[in-house]
Every structure is written in C-alpha cells, then in structure tokens.
Amino acid sequence: MARPKNLRKIENPPQIKGYQQVGGKNTQDAVIINLEEYESIKLCDHLSLTQEEAAIKMGVSRPTLTRVYSTARKKVAEAFVLGKNIVFEGGKVYFDSDWYKCGNCNSLFNNYMHLSKPMCSLCGSLSITPIN
Ligand SMILES: [Zn+2]
Structure with a gap:
C-alpha cells in the first residue's frame, strides 16, 4: 500500500484554472498539474529559489521537492510538445x-x-x- 502523502504548503492558489492551446487539433486533451506541482514551478522557475529554499517554503524535504518539481516540468513539456491544454487541479495542499x-x-x-x-x-x- 502506498504511503499517504503529507500536505504541502502553498502561498496562494493559481489566479487561473489553466491554459488552453491555440491552433492544435486535439483541443480537449489536457495535462493535469496539481497545486503542489504548480507551486514548485512558481518557486523554482518564477521566483528563482533554490530547490532547498522551495522545499522549506512548502514544508517538504528537498528530495520530495525535487520529485514534485521534476514531475511538474515533465507535464509542462508534455503540454508544450504535444499541444495539450494545462489544467490546475487537485493536490494535497493547504494555503x-x-x-x-x-x-x-x-x-x-x-x-x-x-x-x-x-x-x-x-x-x-x-x-x-x-x-x-
Ligand atoms: Zn464573485
């Protein structure tokens, strides 16, 4: 049985529900990015924190942050390369x-x-x- 996930702290929810691709054929295909994945991209890429600093902000270990961040980056890449929408949804978080x-x-x-x-x-x- 999988270990239950601990809650991850995020500062604010995203201001939007997601992104819609333009000009593609599969307009219904979406990648789901959960809120802790969103937060990891915000902290590491938008605010340029180190993974160590982002881990402290989210109240998780650095290896956990690295795993969440890596998954988030892969999902963004999947949306970009395969022309999918992005939906922000779910995640075990508190604000x-x-x-x-x-x-x-x-x-x-x-x-x-x-x-x-x-x-x-x-x-x-x-x-x-x-x-x-
Ligand atoms: Zn209102």
Whole structure:
C-alpha cells in the first residue's frame, strides 16, 4: 500500500484554472498539474529559489521537492510538445492564508482584511466557500 502523502504548503492558489492551446487539433486533451506541482514551478522557475529554499517554503524535504518539481516540468513539456491544454487541479495542499471561492463568479480571493463576513472582492457576492 502506498504511503499517504503529507500536505504541502502553498502561498496562494493559481489566479487561473489553466491554459488552453491555440491552433492544435486535439483541443480537449489536457495535462493535469496539481497545486503542489504548480507551486514548485512558481518557486523554482518564477521566483528563482533554490530547490532547498522551495522545499522549506512548502514544508517538504528537498528530495520530495525535487520529485514534485521534476514531475511538474515533465507535464509542462508534455503540454508544450504535444499541444495539450494545462489544467490546475487537485493536490494535497493547504494555503498560507484563508482563501475563498465565489459561488457567483468563481473567482478565488483571500480574506486579508480578516472580515468576519468576507465577500467576493470581484463581484461583491456573499455566496462564498472556504478553500482547503
Ligand atoms: Zn464573485
């Protein structure tokens, strides 16, 4: 039986749900990149942290970070080379701050002002669900 995965800390969820390829034939094919894989690319490639620093930020060992990051890079390469969409979805993660999803416009936002009744920062809706 596989060992259960520990939760990985990510700062913020992605601002979008994924990417859509342009001009290809198989417009429905998608590569799923989970949120810890997304975070590893963000920390190592976008923010130029070392794998050691990224591992500390995500609360995982360096070998675990290396494995997650390697899988993420392979998936991005697969999407690029084979012309697939990318969908950000799933993963065993928790967020650094309280995040919510709007039931009206589906946007993601955090409650940085610590309001007792947070509302959607985009459309003002009170129909929101905490994300965990
Ligand atoms: Zn909204």
